[in-house]
Amino acid sequence: MALSVVLESTIRNIDLAPQGQLKIEWVQGHMPVLNQLRKEFEQELPFKGKRVVVCLHLEAKTAYLAKVIQAGGAEVTVVASNPLSTQDDVVAALVKGGIGAHAWHGATAEEYHQHIHQALDFKPDYIIDDGGDLVSTIHRERRELISQVKGGAEETTTGILRLKAMEQNGELGFPMIAVNDAQMKYLFDNRYGTGQSVWDGIMRTTNLVVAGKTVVVAGYGWCGKGVAMRAKGLGARVIVCEVDAIKANEAWMDGFQVMPMIEAATRGDFFVTVTGDKDVIRGEHFEVMKNGAILANAGHFDVEVNKDDLKALASETRIVRPNIEEFKLADGRKLFLLAEGRLVNLAAGDGHPAEVMDMTFALQALSLYALATQAEPLPVKVYPVPHEADLRVACLKLEALGLQIDDLSEEQKSYLSNWVHG
Template sequence: MGFKVKDISLADQGKLKIEWAENHMPVVVGLRKLCEEKKVFEGKRISAVLHVTKETAALVRSLKFCGAEVYLAGSNPLSTQDDVAAALAQEGINVYAWKGETEEEYWWAIKKIIEEGDPDLVIDDGGDLHATIHKEYPKLAEKIIGGTEETTTGVIRLKAMEKEGVLKYPVIAVNDAFTKFLFDNRYGTGQSTIDGILRATNILLAGKVAVVAGYGWVGRGIAMRLRGMGARVVVTEVNPLRALEAVHDGFDVMRMDDAAKIGDLFVTATGNIHVIRKEHILKMKDGAILANAGHFNVEIDVKALEEIAISKRRIRPYVDEYKLPDGRRIYLLAEGRLVNLVAAEGHPSEVMDMSFANQFLSLKYLLEKAGELAPKVYKVPAEIDEEVARRKLEAMGIKIDSLTEEQVRYLNSW
């Protein structure tokens, strides 16, 4: 076993965090207990690039207890919880992750879990692992049974790979499961993004004009929670259907050009590059705060902000003040990276319970279907989605109705 973490002496603290998470992740823990005796992943090597949090720990520990040898790297240079990484290393997970990695260290860790891990299955969050395997380890890609993808950005990249005919193994888009995006993207990111902003700034949201760029499931969740905290929410969009939905949900919708002039707080959630650009920054009021909730640090043009500022200083942890030539101050949170994972702890355990249950069952499905699936991007099978929902309801003590035979016949008849 190998590892590289910030400080292995933090392991005891990390174990307590993991215990807390697992107490709130009954579906993942239940699946672990179900599959542990059969060792469903016995002899399989799994390499994963995920945010190294207490919730991720619940997933990778479950895979290990069910027989897998797990290799783990962080999917963001600033999102690793160092005490959790130390606890995992002490438990026999091959983990290479620490908070504050340089770009070079970030890519080193990913290559480390590929080369050392020699995986049969891969788990990714953002697509960097899949892309690196295909670009730099093509022979390995040909022998991989399959993989999963956790987030919207990664699914977009994988579908582009499939379209270009370069994808070499089947990938299940866990992000597209109903029990993932309806809850993780909306309620998880909605709450944790607000948590990150408040931990970083301690501002009052009530009365502020908050601009949310993007009205996908992540944007919906953020807008909903900001409104719940009393903010006056503006949505910017490029998709007319989503813009129309935002209007009917009661939000003001306008172009970023116009929103830039009135916003107090800006949150990007699009998965696209340079949503907030130089021309927008130049129109912002003194004290405007910029935060990003998209996977990569490309949504805010940080380079342009650096170029137009005459000074920069770290005014609070994860808050950088940029002074413009006319004296206006713009505040960037978390260096433009995922604010919920850099300045806070990421999604609550309860919502990651469903996301990681999908990961667990999707990997099991890939093993069961080994050699049968073409190298394409697949949806999570409906039976897995429904099983996760059913197990979550049971854990919450909620019972639902079932169809009578008469109702089944009626629905199946024309």
């Protein structure tokens, strides 16, 4: 397929822009918090004269975040954080709207790496990252940009783990805000967004019933809680595998079975990994799985299901449906891997609902706003989202829902802050 280079962009087909624009308009109608911030940014222009590179899953909701940042006066370039989640029509619509882009669906590892470098050639003042690929590339291969970048925000648990390791080792070169750790992010995006979008991706890909099946969820963080909760709601029997004793107790008290993966592997019909670690499901687990078991990953990188072990055990492989690869083992059993072991909710679906990403992307926008409006440059470290920004998103969301809450009286505030009162 012929490629187009438009407005310092490398994309697949600019002619797809009209259908991509329709997708963006649809989510815009369901993102009231971002809509309010856009109005404010258009008045204030907090990013005027600044360059921003956004590395996220390039679908409609991300596209609208990029447009909101652009409305604040920034020049914006986007690049994919996952080659299978890129929607070429949405990317084309962004380019038509004056936003640079370097991405296409199904990019090879080499193309993916090249796209990141092309985006960084834009020489950003600020970045929004997902999983740490921008930050990692800057620090390993593009160190001349460290003094150019004034700060950024990170979307994911995985990315924050990498950032904190860099900070601890004295290797972080500019301040970063840990958006994933904001309450309005992990309580809603990770739990309700992941819970719904993972099962949306699995069900639309397999067209199989979940009720009556046994689902094994690896990891009981906020994302794992959401995946397990929705599986239970769909009528599945749920097993949780954990390495954290506290989280394992929580899963048990929430009504789920808890056991090691080697035991759960013999029982599961669906397996979903949500840990952020590698080799969560590997050779010894594949060897005891039942025929027809379906494997999916909802962690950031495609390392949680060990694909090398799976290939080594397989006598034959084939694609049986879009985003489903069959691995036929020597004894005749068949195991099925969804979306190449990449994020199933985005590689095989449309990702989190717009109403959920409205809150998360509002936090991204406000984090970028906090960085851009600082009177003095921040010391280099990983920062939490400002509490005022977290609370602002919560209040705007309630307002959009038409909900009101109570206020404390001065007497009540005094009571809560005074140890003398009984």
